[in-house]
Amino acid sequence: MPSHWRILHEGVDILMAFLTRKVEDTDEDVNREFGDRRTHVISTAILVHVGFLTEESGDVFSPKVLKGGPLGEMVQWADILTALHVLGHNLKISMSVKELQGFLGVPPGRGSCPLTGPLPFDLIYTDYHGLQQMRQHMGLSLRKHKCHIRVIDTFGTEPAYNHEEYATLHGYRTNWGYWNLNARQYMTMFPHTPDNSFMGFVSEELNETEKRSIQQNKVNNMAVVYGKEASMWKQGKEGFLQILHMYMEVHGTVYYETQRPPEVPAFVKNHGLLPQHELQQLLRKAKLFIGFGFPYEGPAPLEAIANGCIFLQPKFHPPHSSLNHEFFRGKPTSREVSSQHPYAEQYIGKPHVMTVDYNNSLEFDSAIREIMRTKRSYSSAAPADCSVSVCTVEPYLPYEYTCEGMLERVHAYIQNQDFCAPEPPFTPANLSKQGSAGGSRTAGPLFVPIPNSTALGWSSSVTPPSAWPPLRSLRLLVSQEGQSCVEACQSAGFICEPAHFRFINNKEALHGVQIQGLLRRNETPWSRLAHPLDQRIYGKGTAWSVEHSRSTNSSSEGARP
Numbered sequence: 001m002p003s004h005w006r007i008l009h010e011g012v013d014i015l016m017a018f019l020t021r022k023v024e025d026t027d028e029d030v031n032r033e034f035g036d037r038r039t040h041v042i043s044t045a046i047l048v049h050v051g052f053l054t055e056e057s058g059d060v061f062s063p064k065v066l067k068g069g070p071l072g073e074m075v076q077w078a079d080i081l082t083a084l085h086v087l088g089h090n091l092k093i094s095m096s097v098k099e100l101q102g103f104l105g106v107p108p109g110r111g112s113c114p115l116t117g118p119l120p121f122d123l124i125y126t127d128y129h130g131l132q133q134m135r136q137h138m139g140l141s142l143r144k145h146k147c148h149i150r151v152i153d154t155f156g157t158e159p160a161y162n163h164e165e166y167a168t169l170h171g172y173r174t175n176w177g178y179w180n181l182n183a184r185q186y187m188t189m190f191p192h193t194p195d196n197s198f199m200g201f202v203s204e205e206l207n208e209t210e211k212r213s214i215q216q217n218k219v220n221n222m223a224v225v226y227g228k229e230a231s232m233w234k235q236g237k238e239g240f241l242q243i244l245h246m247y248m249e250v251h252g253t254v255y256y257e258t259q260r261p262p263e264v265p266a267f268v269k270n271h272g273l274l275p276q277h278e279l280q281q282l283l284r285k286a287k288l289f290i291g292f293g294f295p296y297e298g299p300a301p302l303e304a305i306a307n308g309c310i311f312l313q314p315k316f317h318p319p320h321s322s323l324n325h326e327f328f329r330g331k332p333t334s335r336e337v338s339s340q341h342p343y344a345e346q347y348i349g350k351p352h353v354m355t356v357d358y359n360n361s362l363e364f365d366s367a368i369r370e371i372m373r374t375k376r377s378y379s380s381a382a383p384a385d386c387s388v389s390v391c392t393v394e395p396y397l398p399y400e401y402t403c404e405g406m407l408e409r410v411h412a413y414i415q416n417q418d419f420c421a422p423e424p425p426f427t428p429a430n431l432s433k434q435g436s437a438g439g440s441r442t443a444g445p446l447f448v449p450i451p452n453s454t455a456l457g458w459s460s461s462v463t464p465p466s467a468w469p470p471l472r473s474l475r476l477l478v479s480q481e482g483q484s485c486v487e488a489c490q491s492a493g494f495i496c497e498p499a500h501f502r503f504i505n506n507k508e509a510l511h512g513v514q515i516q517g518l519l520r521r522n523e524t525p526w527s528r529l530a531h532p533l534d535q536r537i538y539g540k541g542t543a544w545s546v547e548h549s550r551s552t553n554s555s556s557e558g559a560r561p
Contacts, residue, residue, distance in 0.1 A: 043088055043089055043090050044089045044090065044122045044123060044414055045089075045090045045092075045120065045121045045122045045123075046084055046089050046090065046091050046092070046121060046122065046123045046124070046125065047091075047092050047093075047094060047103055047104075047120075047121040047123070047124045047125070048077075048080070048081060048084070048091060048092070048093045048094065048124075048125045048126075049093075049094040049095075049100050049103075049124065049125070049126040049130040049133075049134070050077055050093075050094070050095050050126070050127065050130065051126055051127045051128070051129030051130025051131070051132070051133055052073065052127050052129045052130075053095050054095055054096050054097060054129065054130075054133070055096065056096070056097045056133060057129040057133075071298075071299075072154065072189060072201075072295070072297075072298045072299050073152075073154060075201050075299045076152065076154075076189055076199065076200075076201040076299075077152065079200075079201040079202045079406060080125060080152065080199065080410070081093070082202070083202075083406050083407055083410040084125075084410065086407065087407065087410065087411055087414075089414075092121070097133055097137065100130070100133060100134070100137065101137055103120070103121075104119075104120070104134075104137075104138065105117060105120060106137050106138055106141075114138065114139045114140050114141040114144075115138065115141040115145070119141075119145045119148060121148065122148065123148055123149075123150060123414065124148055124149045124150070125150045125152060126149065126150075126151060126152070127151060127152045127153070128151065128153065128176050131149065131151060131179065134149075146179070146181060147182075147185075147419040147420035148420065149181070149185060150185055150187055150197075150413075151179075151181070151185055151186050151187065152187055152199065153186040153187060153188055153196065154188065154189045154297075155188070155189075155192070155296075155297070155328075155331055155333055155335070156186060156188045156192040156193055156195070156196045156332075156333050156335065157176070157177055157183065157186045157196065157332040157333060158183075158193070158195060158332060158333045158334060158335070158545060158547065159183045159195055159545040160172045160334070160545065161173075161174060161176075161177030161178065161332030161333065162177055162178065162179060162180065162181060162183055162186070162332065163178070163180065164178040164179075164180050172332075174330050174331065174332050175330055176330065176331060176332045177332035181419075182419045183195045183196055183498070183545075184196060184197045184417065184419070184498065184499075185197070185419060187199035187413075189201065189297065189299075190297055190342075190343040191343065191347075191400075192333075192335060192342075193335070193486065193545075193546065193547040194485075194486060194495065194496045194497060194498055194546050194547075195498060195545055195546055195547055197413060197417070198400075198409070199409070199410075200400055200401060200405070200406055200409065201299055201401065201406070202401060202402065202403050202406045203299060203302045203303050203306050203397055203401045203402075204280070204303070204306060204397075205306070205397050205402045205403065206306065206307070206395050206397075210395075211308070211394065211395050213284075214284050214307060214308045214395055215308065215394070217284065217285060218284075218285065218286075218287055218308060219249075219285050219286065219287060220287050220372065221247065221248045221249055221287065221372070222248060222249050222251065222285060222286045222287055222288070223244060223248040223249065223250050223251065223286060223287065223288040223289070223290055224251045224252070224253070224282055224283060224286045224288070224289050224290070224304070224309070225250060225251065225252045225253075225268070225290055225292070226289055226290060226291045226292060226300055226301065226304075227252070227254065227291075227292045227294075228253055228254060228255055228273060229254070229255060230254055230255070230256070230261035230262075230263045230264065231263070232292050232294060233252075233254065233261070233263040233264055233265075233292070234263050237292060238265070239361060240358050240361070240364050241265060241268075243361060243364055243365050243368060244290065244368060245265075245267050247368050247369070247372055248287070248288060248368070248372075249269065250265075250267060250268045250269070251268065251269045251270075251271065251282065251286065252264055252268045252269070252270040252271065253270070253271050253272065253273060253274050253279060253282070254270050254272070254273070255272065255273040256270070256272060280303075280307065283303065283304050283307040283308075283309055284307045284308065286304075286309050287309065287310065287371065287372075288309060288310050288312060288371055289301065289304035289305075289309040289310070289311050289312070290311075290312045290313075291311065291312065291313040291314065291340045291341065292314075292340075293313075293314045293316070293340050293358075294327075294340065295340075296320075296327070296337060296340060296341070297337075297340075297341055297342070297343065298341075301313070301340075301341050301344050301353075302344070302397065302398075302401055305344070305348065305352045305353070305395070305396055305397070306395055306396065306397040307395055308393065308394070308395040310351065310352060310353070310354065310371050310374065310393060311341070311344055311352065311353045311354070312353075312354050312355075312356070312367060312368075312371065313339050313340040313341055313344070313345070313353070313354070313355050314339065314340055314355070314356070314357070314358040315338065315339050315355045315356055315357050315358075316337065316338055316339060316340075317357065317359075318336075319336035319337055319338045320336070320337045321334060321335065321336045321337065322334055335547070338355075339355045341353075347398065348396070348398065351374055351393045352393055352396050354367050354370070354371065374393055416468035417468075423502060426465070426502055426503055426506055426509065427508070428446055428506065428508040428509045428511075429508060431446070431462050431463060431464075431465070445459060445511060445513055446458065446459055446462055446509050446511075447459065447476050447504075447509075447510075447513050448460075450475070453475075454477065454478075454492070455475040455476060455477050455492065455494075456475070456476040456477075456513065457472075457474065457475055457476070458471050458472055458474050465503075467499065467500070467503070468499065469497060469499065469500070471500070471503060473497075474497070474500045474503065475489075475492075475494050476504060476513075477489060477492055477494070484496075484546060484547055485546035485547075486546055486547055496546045498546050501546075
């Protein structure tokens with residue numbers, strides 16, 4: 001790792017040690033299996049500016065992380081650096097404003113002087129802190145070069161907050177939004193919405209021998225609590241912890257300096273803040289990993305599930321959002337969070353994840369008893385009576401969080417996402433028939449019914465224009481009243497894909513397609529209309545959102561999962 005990482009103040013220095021270990025460990029695993037892929041990648045000049053670790057940003061993370069605070073951002077940044085390195089790109093890493101200025105070639109100070117030459121990088125990965133610093137020191141050059149920027153954004157940025165004019169007029173302006181980027185330039189930790197790009201991270205993937213070893217050594221009545229800060233154990237935790245204690249031995253990993261934190265009940269065996277490899281060993285023994293409701297959407301639950309734990313988490317009534325919860329207030333999203341880890345709840349689910357109302361003691365008690373009875377799915381030799389034998393679930397890691405999944409995703413984004421080249425207008429009349437010798441123009445619908453499906457697909461008789469994802473994967477659906485694109489596509493087993501929208505946001509493209517109620521509205525593309533219109537086409541593509549319901553009978557499109 002670059003030597004300049006180690007000249008920062010003590011807190012960041014320790015964080016850099018974490019990053020170094022994470023990168024080296026992951027790099028070794030990835031190189032062993034996928035190192036040959038470097039020969040197939042065109043090297044790209046990339047600047048990685050980790051704004052939240054700069055002294056100029058106030059470095060609010062170091063004190064918390066060193067005392068058990070969330071490590072999610074650190075995990076993700078380490079995996080991004082590793083993926084870019086393994087793929088063979090030319091990296092420069094900046095963790096101070098002075099380094100940022102040097103790499104970009106702008107004069108020192110805060111003169112907001114524009115760049116005098118071309119941008120020396122093809123891509124810049126940064127965060128909101130870094131974006132703010134770049135605006136302060138690049139002046140008008142930022143506007144010219146912002147298409148090269150990718151913003152690592154844990155919780156995501158919705159188009160309503162990103163679009164400056166709309167955000168200002170309608171009360172969506174926050175400290176973090178209104179940058180007028182393409183919404184897909186924001187890259188999230190979990191796939192919250194197709195409006196943004198899902199970056200993710202890497203969790204350790206076990207081989208078959210390790211999985212069998214975990215199955216054989218699980219302790220059926222052992223639970224580990226997800227809460228490394230003593231403050232997480234305050235306020236209303238006693239009731240369900242007492243229920244848990246009736247069935248299981250409860251372990252904690254709560255930070256302390258000299259004395260046991262008084263917030264942690266006496267029946268909890270507290271190991272203190274553990275190094276990552278020791279925490280892994282603890283999770284490999286435990287049957288249950290239990291969340292307190294915070295931190296939201298961190299990497300730890302996936303690591304626990306990958307080590308054969310069942311993750312138990314609280315359901316939120318009502319869902320938490322920027323409208324009712326202090327943590328989300330000011331964040332550029334109105335997303336409603338239904339549980340501590342919505343991704344685990346929605347995309348993994350039982351038997352690996354259970355989501356219950358912690359305020360309902362009967363429901364919580366029933367969940368613990370169900371977990372105690374859970375049979376192993378890895379082996380057919382699970383005993384029928386789990387009261388006297390260990391019964392576990394198979395370690396599980398979604399493909400998108402493996403090394404290979406992360407590498408494929410990062411590579412695909414770098415090769416296919418281009419927000420600098422203007423999108424040419426889509427003119428269906430210029431398309432040619434498939435296989436026509438003279439390139440004759442198409443006559444007839446672009447979208448045709450798919451056999452045994454309610455969806456429409458791109459006509460096989462028409463040569464599709466170049467696009468990513470390919471237009472052959474496009475499926476056109478009709479949503480129910482009030483359904484968003486995301487909801488409609490998920491209900492049919494598809495994924496909503498915003499990149500396809502410009503190909504259906506066109507009267508000519510929809511010629512001959514019997515769909516009522518497409519939207520024509522220049523002011524608010526996602527607002528719900530009180531009455532249907534005969535023919536409506538969306539406007540303002542930069543503000544259009546796939547996540548929110550918009551109008552009656554609006555159309556949805558998606559790529560196959």
